[in-house]
Amino acid sequence: MSGDLPTKRDYRATIFLPQTDLPMRAGLPQKEPEWLEAWEKSALYQSLRDAGRDRPRFTLHDGPPYANGDIHIGHAMNKILKDVIVRAYQMTGHDAPYVPGWDCHGLPIEWKVEEAYRKKGKNKDEVDPVEFRKECRAFAAKWIDRQRTQFKRLGILGNWDNPYTTMAYEAEARIVQELLKFAMSGALYRGSKPVMWSPVEKTALAEAEVEYHDHSSTQIDVAFPIIKTDIEALSTAKVVIWTTTPWTIPANRAICFGPDIDYVLVEADELSDGALIKRGTRFLVAEALLSAFAQRASITVHGVVERYRGADLANTVCAHPWRGRGYEFDVPLLPGDHVTVDAGTGFVHTAPSHGEDDFIVGQKFGIEVPMTVGGDGRYYDHMPLVAGDHVYKVGDKICDLLAENHALWGKSTFVHSYPHSWRSKAPLIFRNTPQWFISMETNGLREKALAGIEQVRWIPARGKNRIRGMVSDRPDWVISRQRAWGVPITVFANPVTGEILQDDAVNARIVAAVREEGADAWFAGDPKRFLGSDHNPDDWEAITDILDVWFDSGSTHSFVLEEREELNWPASLYLEGSDQHRGWFQSSLLEACGTRGRPPYEAVLTHGFTLDADGRKMSKSAGTGLSPQDIVDQYGADILRLWVVSTDYFEDVRIGKEIIKGQVDAYRKIRNTLRFLLGNLAGFEESERLPIDQMPELEQWVLHRMAELDALVRDKINGFDFNPYFQALYQFCIVELSALYFDIRKDALYCDAKDSVRRRAARTVLDLLFYRLTSWLAPILVFTTEEVWQARFGVDAKSVHLQQFPETSASWRNPDLAEKWTKIRAIRRVVTGALEVERREKRIGSSLQAAPKLYIDDLELMAALDGLDLAEICITSSVEVIVGRGPDEAWRLDDVPHVAVLVEQASGEKCQRCWVVSEEVGADAANPDICNRCAKTVQAPGCGAA
Known part of the structure; x- marks a missing residue:
């Protein structure tokens, strides 16, 4: 008898299943270095400069980290945030160069070199100052190279071949030039005041070099x-x-x-x-x-x-x-x-x-x-x-x-x-000692700085009050340090009167020598070479104090922003941690206001500090440290980048192993969304594209959401606020796309005829989604979006990072439709909840085995369903809509009144192609095991079984 049973047909070849080479497992730690190498070979950074040549300039000036150790998680957050902002501006119609820099002078580096001497039982004071300075220079250069590699591994794109450093001869010459402007204006003076002093390091310290315990x-x-x-x-x-x-x-x-x-x-x-x-x-x-x-x-x-x-x-x-x-x-x-x-x-x-x-x-x-x-x-x-x-x-x-x-x-x-x-962690003292100061009152520096603060956009806004309070009350700026490594205070003073020599010719010779030989020229040369024949060396004392490194970094605007053709002065944005109100933001403000009369920046953004998962300060010795290198090696840089934008970085942020695992899960969901797009866009051609006015309501609703998101992401870029930017995209991917739109449209994409209106509309929307999601996510997931882009367009395609955010028509906005679909989604949520109960009780497996009865006692909700196939939206085989409250045993949700659901078994047979349970199955003698829709489809041109 078994031989007489009909053979069931295999319909898999008739279904348009997703096709993509993008693997589900990302393998970021292995693949990301390959992308870095590819970008370097293709000169991506220069391509971006060429592409942006005629666009409005957006200049983010990089605050220089110290070149004295491996980068930590705070460095990573800072650099990633800068990179996200720069990339976002580049992709929204700007030319957004990024020139990284390093702070190379001062105590942190000198202290490390001294440590090496102490381990050998040597005293640094016994070494020739020029030789000691050469060792400091070599130490800084070594760490610049190492940090550069670490920053690049995070996906930070910039002019890494030509960064700025404060120890470059040209930079030292410009720092000297800026100092001499204060000397010539009368604002520089030597006075005796109590300053914060380290007896261990034998030098004055700036407030920014002080921590409280x-x-x-x-x-x-x-x-x-x-x-x-x-x-x-x-x-x-x-x-x-x-x-x-x-x-x-x-x-x-x-x-x-x-x-x-x-x-x-x-x-x-x-x-x-x-x-x-x-x-x-x-x-x-x-x-x-x-x-x-x-x-x-x-x-x-x-x-x-x-x-x-x-x-x-x-x-x-x-x-x-x-x-x-x-x-x-x-x-x-x-x-x-x-x-x-x-x-x-x-x-x-x-x-x-x-x-x-x-x-x-x-x-x-x-x-x-x-x-x-x-x-x-x-x-x-x-x-x-x-x-x-x-x-x-x-x-x-x-x-x-x-x-x-x-x-x-x-x-x-x-x-x-x-x-x-x-540095030394030793307690400090206030000590009266002769130091060099820049007056806050001479030439009205305090008033200029306070007026300048009012011109700047402070993000968050509370930063304005913070720095204004500091500038209002601050004493004169102590700019001298009793150290060996740094730019010297290149002035001559009368040993009796304290008068500073003001001579343009002398100053020009000093600047020229430093430009040619570096700041070592001040220590190595005979003062006569600077004083010339007009001044007796016996009448003048060459000052050997070193400039505070905050003056160095506060002068970077002069030799970076003003000197580089690809940058602008003032900068569009300075971005650092909130401690820099006392440090770099303030020294840059004072230096520029003192020499140019205004701040060197138009906007200033401050982020918080990185803490461990329990809110404690990061500490390797306490076991609460988490290095960016370890995270990148295990999970990939895109995961770390995702963490940065997932935080409210205007406040202190937490990071730990479980927090990173949460980002891995979020990344997986985003990647699956992109894989769905790729898989269901395989073979998409322009001839398939459907005009918007011919699309079903569901597609028009997705277009409305894209228009809303387009406005949101551009607004958040303008506010440098990428947490709501990312959260909106993430929720859109997992809630509105994966759990709703993709879920509903899988049936049409897989089982509809190739040229059906519904399938063409869905594929058209997927194409529009692809361009927007890849570009919107590109500043964040720099490696993944490049991989996705080339998975669709091939390895020879231009980088996704050379694209611009697609223009989105205002006509896509449809608030009335959005309000209607808010009601539909609420109704769908009640149905889905009822189906989950049935599935949990094992009365059904697939939702297609169900035929819910939907009771609605609200006329507005009833009207929202007009013209819609609710079974399609709820992914059931059928839905019966009944006006009325429904029986007491019906499933309800408290936050969706007026809707109740009873789930019944669908009647009929299961279609062996689309799995819908329908009494139509068997109606077509030629295809007795599929429904009418599928029977018609398998006979259509382009279907694998035709």
């Missing part, structure tokens, strides 16, 4: 005896100060009070064991801090004798606690706006040599600013009692000396945030 200090309460006063009751009293820096006591020259603070004259009546104060002693403290001080001083009972306002204490003078032991000067009480009652005693110990507020008070009232501590952190020999002692180790000795004079009334440990060097 918790530090245990010795806090002390010190009594200063009053020796002059207008108030009789105070004649035998003592003023109590509180400090966490006992080593500054030898530099004390005044005590500050708050004019509006309430003070009390107190007598110590009862003391606990161990108290350092004597019973019956009278002292002055702020009333608000009396209780806290009494506890520190072990005073158990005390009485208030008198009350005073701070202003009453004018004309009061104290003696230094060590009077009679070399500290014979008076210590006046002075009003200070910086005095508060947040901690201490309400009286501020004032050492003008070792604090900014202290120095300001000293200048205001003519108080001496003594030279107390040398560059190595030791007191000068002329300092009584402490000569030769190191400030880090003198604390106990200071306390003992105060106790000997009965001036130490309290001593304990105090943990607080304290400045440390970002």
Whole structure:
């Protein structure tokens, strides 16, 4: 009997199955280097410059990283974000060059070279300065090459063959030239002020080179005896100060009070064991801090004798606690706006040599600013009692000396945030030392900078207030460092008067020598070669201090933006981490405003810092570090690039192994979307293209969404905000395309006749989608989109990165249709939910086995279904729409009222070609196992079974 059974026909050859060579598995770590090599061979960067020659210029000026180690994840985020922005501008009608650069001078590099000396037991000071500088130059060059390779591996496209470096001779010459502009304008001067100083590195540090850590200090309460006063009751009293820096006591020259603070004259009546104060002693403290001080001083009972306002204490003078032991000067009480009652005693110990507020008070009232501590952190020999002692180790000795004079009334440990060097990690000190400054007031630099800030577009907007506050309050710019590696301060000063030599001819000879020989010329040459015959070398001192590296990088606009033909001044955009409000953004602002009267940038974008998955600072030693090289080697650079745009990078961002795995999953979904497009566009010809007005509603809705996305991505590019840009594309791919449009149209693409309107419409839309998705994603997934592009057009096709975003017609927008399809998608969601229940209960397998009954009791929802094949949209064999609420047991969703679904089994037989269950199956005697649609299709021209 079995031989009499009809043989089922194989219809696979009649189905238009997807065809693509793009593999499902990306293999990015292996393939990406091949793309890099191909781009280099084809000179892609130069092709982009040629293509953009007549377009509007967009210039992103690269903030230079230090050339002193492998790149870290923060570097990777910064460079990838720059690359995404530059590529996006290039693909939206601009010429967007990218010239990378490196900061090569200064402490980070010098410190590394010194470390090598220390390991060999050598002292860097014993080496010829020019030889030492050559080693620093070689060290920087080595790391430039290494970092360049690492940046290129991330897919960063730029002028890597001709980057800028601050140690190039031409760059050093321009830095010198910029410095001399300040010298000639009178803004450069040598002064003596307390600056942040590293005794370990023996140099001043900029604020940007400082990091703050918790530090245990010795806090002390010190009594200063009053020796002059207008108030009789105070004649035998003592003023109590509180400090966490006992080593500054030898530099004390005044005590500050708050004019509006309430003070009390107190007598110590009862003391606990161990108290350092004597019973019956009278002292002055702020009333608000009396209780806290009494506890520190072990005073158990005390009485208030008198009350005073701070202003009453004018004309009061104290003696230094060590009077009679070399500290014979008076210590006046002075009003200070910086005095508060947040901690201490309400009286501020004032050492003008070792604090900014202290120095300001000293200048205001003519108080001496003594030279107390040398560059190595030791007191000068002329300092009584402490000569030769190191400030880090003198604390106990200071306390003992105060106790000997009965001036130490309290001593304990105090943990607080304290400045440390970002290189040596050692605590810093404020130290009065001769330095070179650029005045914020001479020539109105502060006003120019504040006015310039108002001209700039700050992204995010809060950056404007941040930098404005910093510039408003900042002191004069300290530009000198006591180091060996960097651009020297190439000026001559009169050793007696301090006057700077202002001579254009001398300056021209200096600049010419540096341009020819590099900055080493200043150290290697005889000063006569610069001074010429008009000046006696004996009358002038050649300054050997080194320029702060922030002046170097702040001058890059002059020798990068102004000198390179492919760039513009001012830059369209500066982009760095938020710490650069204090660093590069500000030094560039001050340098350009001081020499050109305006900022060197039109817009400034700041991103946050990279943290580990738990929100902690990245640390290799703590096991929370994650290197970009490891991520690229395991997953590929496109995954790391995807992570950057998936974050809200205006805030601090997190990264960890699980977070990266999430990006791998997102990448897989995007790649599958692109594979679907490729597979179903195989053999697409222009003759298939269907006019938009002939397309079904579903295709017109997809066109509407493309038009919306086109507007969104262009707007977000303008705002440099690629997180919503990417999220919109990602959701479009996985929710609206893969889970909806592709899901619905698979049947038409696979099973419709080759020339059916529905299939032609779908293929036309897939073609339009392909061009848009590949171009929109190209700035982000630089390798994948190139692979997808060539998978469709061949290896000889022009790079996807040479394309422009396709123009999208405004006529594609159809808000009314979009509103209608919002309702349809809501209805479909209820049906899909009901089908999932049936599938979970194993009452159906495929959704095509179902014939849902759809109950709707809302006329607007009913109207939305007019003219639509709901079975096609819900991917079921049939759908019966019934007006009414539906039975209680029907499936419902709370957020879609008025819709209910009962799922029933579809009646009929399963079509062996399209799998629809239909009573039509068997109606065609020639094709008894397929439905009428399929029977007609297999007979049509172009069908594999025809």
